[in-house]
Every structure is written in structure tokens, then in C-alpha cells.
Amino acid sequence: MAYLLAIGIGAGLVSALLFGVVITGSPLGVLLLMVIPLPIFIAALGWTHLTGLVAALAGGFALALAVNRTAGLIFGLGFALPAWWLAYLALLGRPGRDGGVEWYPLGRLLLWIAATAALITLVGILAIGDGSYEAFQGRLRGAIGEFLRAAQPAPPAGEAAPNEALTFLVAALPFFFALNFALILALNLWLAGHSVRLSGRLPRGWPDIPATTMPPLALALLAAGTVLAFLPGLPGSAGLVTAGALLAAFTLQGLAFIHDTTRQRPGRSLLLGGLYVVTLLVSQVVLPLLAVLGCADVAFALRSRFRAGPADPRPPST
DSSP states (O other), rough: OHHHHHHHHHHHHHHHHHHHHHHOOOHHHHHHTTTTHHEEEEEHHHSHHHHHHHHHHHHHHEEEEEOOHHHHHHHIIIIIHHHHHHHHHHOOOEEEESEEEEOOOOHHHHHHHHHHHHHHHHHHHHHHHHHHHHHHHHHHHHHHHHHHHHHHOOOOSSSHHHHHHHHHHHHHHHHHHHHHHHHHHHHHHHHHHHHHHTOOSSOOOOGGGGGOOOOOOHHHHHHHHHHHTTHHHHHHHHHHHHHHHHHHHHHHHHHHHHHHHHOOTHHHHHHHHHHHHHHHSHHHHHHHHHHHHHHHHHHTTTTHHHOOOOOOOOOOOO
């Protein structure tokens, strides 16, 4: 027990240190921001979810003492507890009909990643605005305006167009916050799972990630979020974060679809390598297409139509 407690406290302190470096404004902050929850994921997956919970609490208390309560609260709610919760779900299992363990489905876990990202983003919006969406917009507008003035001290000739662009950017940012946060959570869970697997401490077998399929509920939630996004104020922001987080999840499902349906096809490695290279170069084009593919996969069960069968080693007859 003391060993697990030490592991949890150590992982929490490492994660808190990463968060502390990020809030200092270090040039490495952008990169470190993406791996803040990783130590907690590793602790929870490799040494039980209770160890992950200890890590989350230890990191939050350490930041509250070393920095301030606000930093500890942001770390705990925004990074630590989501990591613990998702790791808990990843290790959730029940006895199966064949005598083995039936683990929590990956499709539902992916949906939970999106839901967690949307909820935390919405809580962050309310926290920044002290409970007021209008105050959040005002603070965000002020921060972006200061950045633009620092980058371009001389005001542009036409003032209306920049103001309109700034208004659109402030309104759209919750969507991108939720989308990026969902991708960060999914990436960290995958990295932690691989790390724990290499150490031989992963309690479950490595899942078939390409076979991941979210339930139809994900489409219904995406439709609801899209409708809400057209409303003003906080309801519209809730719709934006819901749509952003779910589109990130559908993007990952679209990627899983390609991995799944190209199994045992000739040239698969070249195809997947090319896809990743193109995604890095023109992600603004590829990612929306993958999201559409993921939505179509859930709506029409495309995998059963496109999945390849076992490859035949013999050359085709002529």
C-alpha cells in the first residue's frame, strides 16, 4: 500500500511540475501542455486507478501550496481528474460469457473522452468568466486584442473588418479548445497504455484499436450540439464545445476505419504512411474528411462493406 501511495504521489508531482512549467510561459509550454496528464494516466493504468486518484490529488495539493489555489484547482479539474476517470474506464471490466473478462468497449471510451473534454472546456469557460459567458468573451477578446497589438503596433487602415474577425474568433475558440483537448486526452491515454504495456503492467490485453466504433448516441449528441451552436450566449458555447469534442472523436474513428479496412491489403503501410504525412501537411483538409468518414461509419456501418478479407498469397488468375 505504501508503495502504491509513493507511486501515486510521485506521478502527481511530476504532472504538477509539467503544469507549473506551462503556466510560467516557458517556450516549451506548448509541448509540455500536451503531456501534462500522461504521468497520471501511467500511474492509473499500471498501478490501479486508486494510485491514479492519489496522483491527481497529490498534484493538485502541491500546486495549491506552491503556486495558489486557483492553479491547483485548474490542474485537478482540467487535467488530473479527467486522466484518472478515463484510465478507470479503460480498466473497467466484468466477467464474460466465455469465462474471461469483458473490458469496457473502446467505442464508448472514445465517446467518454469527447464528453470529458466538452465538460471540462465548458467548466473552464465559466471559470474564466466567473460564471458569466459575457465576461469570458470580454476577457478573451481583451487577451487576443493585446496580443494583436503587440504583434502589429500600427493599427490597420480599416477597423471594421479586424473587429469582425476578432468577434468570430472569440466565438469560435470554445469549439477548437474542446477539439484539441479531446485529441490530447486520447493521445495521452494511447501513450500511457503503450508505456505500461511495455513494462508488462497493463492488466488488460492490448485492445484492437482499429476496430473502435462509437455507439449511435454519438451522432445524436453531435446533432444536438450543432443545433445548440447556433444559439447565442452560454447555450451556443455548450453546443460548440460538444460539437468540437465529438468531431475530434469522429476524426479518430475515421482514422481507425482506414486502419481497419486496409488490413491485409497490399501496400497498406505505404497508404497509411502517406495518410499521416498528408495529414501533417494539410491537416485542415484531411481532419474534416476523416471526421465525415467517422460519422458515416457510425451511421451506415461502413466497415462490414469495406473490410478486406484474408489476403491470398497466390497471384490473381488471368
